[in-house]
Amino acid sequence: MILDMKQITISVNNTILVEDFFLQIASGELVALVGASGSGKSILAHSIMGIAPKNVVCQGEIRYQGEPLTKEKKRDVLGKEIVLVPQNISYLDPLMKVGRQVAKGKKDKISMEKVTKLFQKYNMHSSVMQRYPHMLSGGMARRVFIASALMEQPRLVIADEPTPGLHKEMAQMVVSHFREMAQMGAGVLMITHDLELAMDCADKIIVLYGGKIMEQTNAKSFQSENTLYHPYTKALWKAMPQNGFHTTSVTHPSKTGCPFLKGCTKSKKECMKNIIPYFQKENSIIRCIDAGGKEICF
Amino acid sequence: MLLEMRDVFFRYHKKAPWILKNMSFSISNTERIGIIAPSGFGKTTLCKLLAGYETPVKGKILLDGKPLPKKGYCPVQMIWQHPEMAVNTKLPMKKVLEEGGEITEEMMKKLGIQKQWLSRFSPTLSGGELQRFCIARALGGNPDFLLADEISTMLDLLTQSQIWHFLLEEVEKRKIGLLVVSHDIRLLQQVTTKQIYLQNNIS
Numbered sequence: 001m002i003l004d005m006k007q008i009t010i011s012v013n014n015t016i017l018v019e020d021f022f023l024q025i026a027s028g029e030l031v032a033l034v035g036a037s038g039s040g041k042s043i044l045a046h047s048i049m050g051i052a053p054k055n056v057v058c059q060g061e062i063r064y065q066g067e068p069l070t071k072e073k074k075r076d077v078l079g080k081e082i083v084l085v086p087q088n089i090s091y092l093d094p095l096m097k098v099g100r101q102v103a104k105g106k107k108d109k110i111s112m113e114k115v116t117k118l119f120q121k122y123n124m125h126s127s128v129m130q131r132y133p134h135m136l137s138g139g140m141a142r143r144v145f146i147a148s149a150l151m152e153q154p155r156l157v158i159a160d161e162p163t164p165g166l167h168k169e170m171a172q173m174v175v176s177h178f179r180e181m182a183q184m185g186a187g188v189l190m191i192t193h194d195l196e197l198a199m200d201c202a203d204k205i206i207v208l209y210g211g212k213i214m215e216q217t218n219a220k221s222f223q224s225e226n227t228l229y230h231p232y233t234k235a236l237w238k239a240m241p242q243n244g245f246h247t248t249s250v251t252h253p254s255k256t257g258c259p260f261l262k263g264c265t266k267s268k269k270e271c272m273k274n275i276i277p278y279f280q281k282e283n284s285i286i287r288c289i290d291a292g293g294k295e296i297c298f
Numbered sequence: 299m300l301l302e303m304r305d306v307f308f309r310y311h312k313k314a315p316w317i318l319k320n321m322s323f324s325i326s327n328t329e330r331i332g333i334i335a336p337s338g339f340g341k342t343t344l345c346k347l348l349a350g351y352e353t354p355v356k357g358k359i360l361l362d363g364k365p366l367p368k369k370g371y372c373p374v375q376m377i378w379q380h381p382e383m384a385v386n387t388k389l390p391m392k393k394v395l396e397e398g399g400e401i402t403e404e405m406m407k408k409l410g411i412q413k414q415w416l417s418r419f420s421p422t423l424s425g426g427e428l429q430r431f432c433i434a435r436a437l438g439g440n441p442d443f444l445l446a447d448e449i450s451t452m453l454d455l456l457t458q459s460q461i462w463h464f465l466l467e468e469v470e471k472r473k474i475g476l477l478v479v480s481h482d483i484r485l486l487q488q489v490t491t492k493q494i495y496l497q498n499n500i501s
Contacts, residue, residue: 036454037424164425164452167337167481193454239459241484247459251410 001066002027002156002187003048006298008060010040010047010211017043018211021060022298025156025187030178032198032219033191035208039253041191042087045160049084050074064156079104083149085159089141092133099129102148111151118147122177139170146177157181157188163197175201195222195236207233209260210253217284229284229291232260258288266290299327299362299442301348301374301475306357308340308347317343321357323494327442327475330466332486335496341479342379345445348477349376361442375441379448381428385420391431392416398438408464409434410457425452433461437468443475450485462489 001024008021018040025031035041046052048062050071062069064077092101103115119129122143128136136144142162149157159178163171175190179201182188192198198205199222206216207230214232221227225243228234238246253259257272264271270289279286281293302324309316317340325331335341346352347359350366359366366372378384385394395401395416406413409430420428429449436444446465450458466489469476478490486493 034454036457037426037452170337193452195455236455239455241459241482241488245459245462245488247463248456251457251460252412 001025002064003189004061004063004066005048006061008044008047008058008062010043010052010056010058012053012056016211017056018208020298021208021213023189023206025189027155027185027187028182029204030182030188030190030202031204031206032202033189033206033208034195034198035193037193039208040211041193041208042160045084045158045189045191048158049078049082051084077155080152081155083152083154083157085142085145085149085157085162087161087164089133089136092141092144094133096132097129098131098133098136098144101133102129102144102151104148104151114151115147118150122147139166139174142166142174143177146174150181154181154186157186159188159190161192162190163192163194171197172200196240199223207236210255212259213278213285213287214260215284215286215288221284227282227284229281229286229293230260230288231264231266231290235260235263299475300360301325301327301443302358302360302363303344303348304358304360306347306354306359308343308352308354308357318347318354325443325475325477327473329492330469330476330478330490332478332480332490332493333496334480334483334486334493337481339496341496342447345376345447345477345479348443349374349445351376371439373440373442374445375436375439375443376445376447377429377432377436377449379451381425381432381452382420384432385428387420390417390419391423394420394431395435395438398435399440401434401438405434405437409461426454426457429453430461433465440472441474443477444469445477445479447479448481450480458485465489 003023003025005021005023008018009016010018033041043052043056047056047058067073099115103111115129116126119126124140124143128140157178162174166174175197178188178190190202199219202219204216205219207214209232215230222237225234225237228237235248238244248263250263254261256274258276261267261271276287276289277295279291279293280296281291304322306318306321307316308318333341347354350372361373366374411430411434415423415427429452450461453461478486480486
């Protein structure tokens with residue numbers, strides 16, 4: 001197991017953003033973390049990388065290749081074995097040429113050759129290396145990020161919303177690069193709000209809503225409504241244009257109990273309770289008391 | 299009401315290549331039309347021309363046979379792809395909404411705009427939250443036509459379907475013509491009655 005996270009709770013100034021989160025990524029696996037905006041996806045990525053703002057408190061257990069990911073360990077592996085593919089070009093230095101940023105400041109021959117090769121691999125002309133970040137198009141910027149992630153030998157890649165603003169073919173191309181990284185043996189965590197994209201490319205999908213995991217399941221389960229168990233995931237499935245384009249009246253997750261309390265037709269008194277256990281059913285882990293299956297603990 | 303584009307030629311400056319060449323197109327206020335085109339075709343430019351943000355080099359944009367008003371409220375309203383670039387960052391969201399005229403509480407509720415967001419400034423809101431304001435603002439006046447340029451790419455599926463259902467209801471009720479630009483063919487099939495596929499015709 002490359003990354004193993006258990007009982008993660010993230011809070012800011014005593015407001016809980018993410019609660020009782022778990023995540024396991026094996027070598028060669030591509031896991032998609034799907035959720036609406038404001039469900040706490042980016043803060044999770046930033047907490048793993050240790051680049052979240054100082055008032056963000058992350059509690060719980062994070063293990064990287066079997067060992068706890070401590071501050072000292074982070075210093076050794078971040079940016080080398082664990083890499084973040086950020087959301088937009090504001091993460092690049094606007095005053096440094098792109099080629100040098102990908103080389104991470106190194107100027108020796110071997111590094112420069114590697115940069116040139118990576119640029120070729122991702123269909124970018126060598127002149128792109130001499131450009132500044134603002135001169136890149138959206139798609140080019142993504143490829144620059146991917147190239148810079150591959151400068152080292154990443155074991156774990158965390159991609160934070162790698163595709164918004166890109167059209168479908170381009171998005172699929174970007175995702176295929178992550179697939180390639182997984183095939184090279186890395187574990188990939190892709191954070192996105194685009195469920196359809198996740199269905200196309202991921203092995204495992206984790207659905208997050210209101211800071212809580214609703215369901216973790218295989219990507220294949222999304223092919224039919226019957227293999228999904230949580231009412232929220234079912235609602236997501238039905239909201240797809242090809243599956244009827246249904247809608248619900250809920251606009252915001254409820255703060256106490258199950259976040260999908262107001263939108264669920266089967267909600268009971270027990271759903272109001274703050275602690276809802278996880279249940280395992282076939283290949284899915286569901287946080288719903290109505291789902292059936294075996295109760296599990298992490 | 300009929301919004302027409304008649305034999306329009308357009309390019310951004312004299313040396314630039316033509317973006318639209320001899321383009322004609324019309325939409326009535328009871329129609330919902332979807333446009334699908336490859337990226338770089340000039341879909342956004344097409345919308346900008348129809349809403350009066352750009353003027354054609356040759357040809358005409360006509361609303362019921364007359365040119366678009368040069369001053370005051372334009373009955374053709376556009377909802378932009380990047381909401382963060384479409385609002386004044388120096389204004390609280392309440393003032394941003396007021397730009398569009400009167401917005402009822404019911405409308406805010408249906409769009410999922412929370413009251414506490416009203417005193418905030420745009421950089422502190424997410425793309426999805428901002429887009430709801432932009433939609434409310436566009437509906438606030440009394441538009442006859444709405445141009446929606448990739449308005450739901452930043453939204454999750456449930457919010458996307460909520461916002462579209464609301465928009466379709468309003469458009470039907472108030473007899474507003476709707477032009478939707480998107481890459482998502484299946485979405486267009488759901489929200490529009492007619493789809494137009496555009497191909498590059500530029501040499």
